Amino acid sequence: KNEVEQSPQNLTAQEGEFITINCSYSVGISALHWLQQHPGGGIVSLFMLSSGKKKHGRLIATINIQEKHSSLHITASHPRDSAVYICALGAAGNKLTFGGGTRVLVKP
Amino acid sequence: GAVVSQHPSWVICKSGTSVKIECRSLDFQATTMFWYRQFPKQSLMLMATSNEGSKATYEQGVEKDKFLINHASLTLSTLTVTSAHPEDSSFYICSARSGQGMDTQYFGPGTRLTVL
Numbered sequence: 001k002n003e004v005e006q007s008p009q010n011l012t013a014q015e016g017e018f019i020t021i022n023c024s025y026s027v028g029i030s031a032l033h034w035l036q037q038h039p040g041g042g043i044v045s046l047f048m049l050s051s052g053k054k055k056h057g058r059l060i061a062t063i064n065i066q067e068k069h070s071s072l073h074i075t076a077s078h079p080r081d082s083a084v085y086i087c088a089l090g091a092a093g094n095k096l097t098f099g100g101g102t103r104v105l106v107k108p
Numbered sequence: 109g110a111v112v113s114q115h116p117s118w119v120i121c122k123s124g125t126s127v128k129i130e131c132r133s134l135d136f137q138a139t140t141m142f143w144y145r146q147f148p149k150q151s152l153m154l155m156a157t158s159n160e161g162s163k164a165t166y167e168q169g170v171e172k173d174k175f176l177i178n179h180a181s182l183t184l185s186t187l188t189v190t191s192a193h194p195e196d197s198s199f200y201i202c203s204a205r206s207g208q209g210m211d212t213q214y215f216g217p218g219t220r221l222t223v224l
Contacts, residue, residue, distance in 0.1 A: 035215070041146075041199055043215035086151065095142075096203075096213065098151040 006099035019074040021102045023087030031090035077106045114216035129187045131202030137182035138204035146199040192223040
């Protein structure tokens with residue numbers, strides 16, 4: 001069993017819809033990261049969480065340490081949000097363990 | 109936010125040649141840099157952790173003599189793929205840790221290597 005599981009693997013939404021991506025993990029962590037990878041390959045760090053909830057623009061990330069679960073929400077989705085979203089676990093030594101990613105396509 | 113650059117962004121080389129990829133932190137000092145590779149439609153795989161002024165720590169299964177890492181300064185780490193073969197074709201990404209705050213990492217834009 002992988003240490004970190006993301007769901008869904010693929011997601012298609014219409015512009016304006018609310019999107020939720022889930023991340024479950026099975027190990028102790030120091031922080032959980034949400035990353036965005038665009039088709040060109042570049043990666044942007046969206047959030048780093050160790051507890052609670054963070055918001056940046058239309059993006060919201062939450063984490064429940066007890067349940068070992070995190071969610072990334074995109075409100076009022078837009079075609080430019082189309083990307084792969086990756087959950088990554090941060091542990092000792094700052095090594096990251098990556099989830100398989102969720103491929104999001106937002107149609108106009 | 110902090111910026112990490114990589115050069116080149118893409119490179120095509122002949123089998124048997126060596127290729128050097130640079131990773132620079134442009135506006136902060138990176139105590140630690142990480143090198144990843146990513147195959148199409150797969151997740152990132154950590155290759156090695158590079159600390160300034162010391163030898164890199166390689167992940168299991170990564171050949172240190174094939175993937176040479178040098179972290180000569182707090183703003184520059186290089187990855188050299190030696191005697192490249194077609195199976196080394198991949199997307200290579202670096203990230204840098206600023207050392208400020210817990211586990212903050214900033215990713216470079218990646219380098220696409222194609223070995224003919």
